[in-house]
Amino acid sequence: MKIALVGQPNSGKSTLFNAVAGYRSLTSNFAGTTVEYTRGRARVNGDVIDLVDLPGLYSLHPANPAETCSREFLLAGDGDVVVNVVDASQLARSLELTLELLELEARLVVCLNMMDEAVRKGIVIDVPALADALGVPVVETIATRGQGILETFRMAIRLHRKRPSSSPRAFPYAPEVEATIQGLAEALGAGGHAGHASHGLPPEAGETDQLDAATPSGETTAKDAARLPGLRFRALQLLQSDPQRVAQLDSATAKAAESAQRQVAMHLGQPADVVISAARHSACLNLFERVAQVRRPRPDWREQVDRVLMHPVWGYVFLTLIFLGFFRLVFDVGKLGEAHILAAFDGLIAHLGHLLAPSSLGFAVAKGALLGTAGAFAIVLPYLLPFLVGLSVLEDAGYLARVGYLMDAVMHRLGLHGTATIPILLGYGCSVPAVMATRILTSRRDRFVAAFLAVLVPCSARMTVIMALVGFYLGAYWALGIYVLNLAVIALAGNILTKIWPEIAPGMLMEVPPYHHPALRVVVLKTWWRLREFVAVALPLLVVGSAVLGLIEFYGWQSVINAALSPLTALLGLPAAVGLTLIFGVLRKELSLLMLMQALGTTDVHSLMTSAQIIIFTLFVTFYLPCLATLVSMVREVGRKLTAAAATALLLLAIVISLAARGILHFFY
């Protein structure tokens, strides 16, 4: 049997999922989209259940692609039982989704999670009364402590096995509205629109390109059509839809829906969506008052914490301190790991020299492959791992929402929301987790802009190039100048991108969840999934790329490559010998530095390159293509086309900046 977990964001849905499905869970994409869901298998009392953890959604009227995918999944009737995870401490608001799910006529279990939080807030819930009012089983849980989880799934299995004694009670709307819904449902039934899960309803997310294929099964078969939920739900959804989108539907449906919306507006004097939303809201409040009592909340230390961390002055001080500490920790841990792992690989390479003749082709290729593996394991992983752990901890504890709140005003200047601060800050460490972190943004547009700006930020590898070349030979002020120039370029790029692709959402609207202890299991699993993705995709590319470079060295093709790149190097006024280093730089940025010394045949770069050339080279390396691992993560997050566009734009940007620098520096040197 298949159980779908549905809930509003921050309801603890994933904690519930992770508690039963474990490390072998898979993240998959909804067909034709970048929206991910997690599925896993769990054993409950000898029963094997397939679990699907749908992306969190606030209502069945979706606001982003993730929510649309969840709705389409539910509409297709792909889950045998739907478990609705509800944040008990936010019962009044959360019940709105529950009431919508009742309208869907699915087999439903309500999981009243975060009961401890509700108690702290002084909310006392009469669970049997709630179950009775909804007509579905209600189970109390504290997922973070594992309480009530088994009971929830046992209930779901029981519900699947036999007809439930009570049936879900969708609450009635005002008589005029009910009559209109009835009429619209009949019109839909007569038109045969029930057979199309994804075509009977307009997409709402403003990202139509992703929505057509959003049904997980891909196509709607006759069998699916038979299981499609009632026409009443479809009629209700149409009635609440954006009139502009309704007009885009096929003429018969659009006509029926428009006339229904007009009827409701005429009878009740307000737009149909307002009528329905207000009716559901008041039904929720009534239900809440019937089943819950609110007593005096316990004094909460977290309130005091927020008074400091969200303070207009102290908030920023602590933000800076927390991120400095975070980066420091990541670098210290990373450096330690890097040194040990590199030493191990050096040993391996030395050992390889005994097995294969150092002048043989085999040795060159094997050494290249080993160096590539070393790059992944010794350079990227030691930094990536603590980054991902730290990020998960900050995210799970609820601090990232505060960062978004504090940084919103600044990020708006760049055409982004506060939430996009995270990827951009992470960019100073490593571009790979930075690009991965863009996933927390809801629109594809925001994800792309944030990823583009995040890779413009000089990562730690590029920092070594800036420090070792410009900082060392020309002085700290010149290095600082590059960072300042970089910030200006990021601000400019943000503004240009916003001109090309304007913001969709009008402003920030984000839940600020209470702080809680990050659950170890959630942090470990989240880190493991993100890491597994990196290893599976980037590692093979690094290994093969490095082996090919080994081959190039073996056959002495450097001169061919340098000649091929000579138009570029000549344009920038750089020695032709640096051509190959730029290719290496795409594999791993800090390799540009090592390769530069190797290509010039000296560790004293300044003896062969002028100050102007050093600055131009550093600027070019800072801005041109991000490394291969970053490009791969970018493809995963925003798709091939946008990644190619970004890479082209970055390359052009680097050439323009380097040329401008060449022109200006001409007057100095």
Next chain:
Amino acid sequence: MVMSDKMESDPPLSLYRAKRHVTLRVLSISGGWGVRRNLNQMGLHVGDVVFVVHRAPFGGPLVIENRGGRVAVGRQLAEKIQVEVIL
């Protein structure tokens, strides 16, 4: 559309200009279908009693409390919400 504040003779206070820790009632939400939908999803409806808990500097967002839940609302959105002071 129907809920535009232009129809009110005495324009109510926008949520963005409300003082912290003052109890407010949402009078109307101006703006289109999308704005209403987004705010409704976050549990914010006309008639709700809310108050401002935090306010970010430099024209940043507000954090408002609504029946125990907290939501950060950006300036542009907060200016679309009209409120009255009830306490």
